[in-house]
Amino acid sequence: MEKYTPDENRILQTLDNYKRVKAQVEEAAIKANRNPKDVRLMCVTKTVEAQYINPVLDSGADLIGENRVQEFLGKKDQLHLNSVEKHLIGHLQSNKAKQIVGEVDMIESVDSIKLAKEISRQSQMKELESKVLVEVNVGKEDSKSGIFAEELEELLFQIAELPNIKVEGLMTIPPICEQDEARKYFSSMFRIFSDLKGKIESVDMNILSMGMSGDYEAAVLEGSNIVRVGSAIFGARKYF
């Protein structure tokens, strides 16, 4: 006899996955001689329905990431978001900045001065400050958004001049590769991140967001302090 419905089974599986990933992130931090409290686990909830996300939020997850403005705005009212931080992690077009500014706690995917200016402008109009990360295309892939490392410092100096937008650090998605190879990209990102600390007035380097389902352990070993994990928690994504 079936004890649980398929939905209940999926929820139990998701909660199990969350606990396992959380424990593995903590173990990786300890292995790297870091304080586990310094590494945050983001649950990437894109394409996942609220009914599977809420049990994870109820069990203590405090950070979610969404890729698409429309999808997030469409489902946020169904989510148990009290004391949960929300980050936009997907590519953002300048013309959509208006809709997302003020709706999330951080935009992790700033990769052009044009977008930064629009976030700044919208934040001024809404009388708030937007926290952002600058996305770096560490593998220089044509298919990925993000700015090349060589252009990063110039962009940061430009953003520093803008009102109502505050850079808190960097985000990256390395090329798809084995964990060993990913580690080299992560370590190169950590060097870039560390070198920028204290270099530009009013630009903070507190957050280094890197590591996903296939490589979060490697990322933590190399100094990440936000890992963004989707499919390892919620299962393979179905796109509609």
Ligand SMILES: *Cc1c(COP(=O)(O)O)cnc(C)c1O
């Ligand atoms: C989808 C996505 C993730 C999570 O990917 P998984 O491999 O499912 O963990 C992390 N970061 C960004 C920017 C994403 O778009």
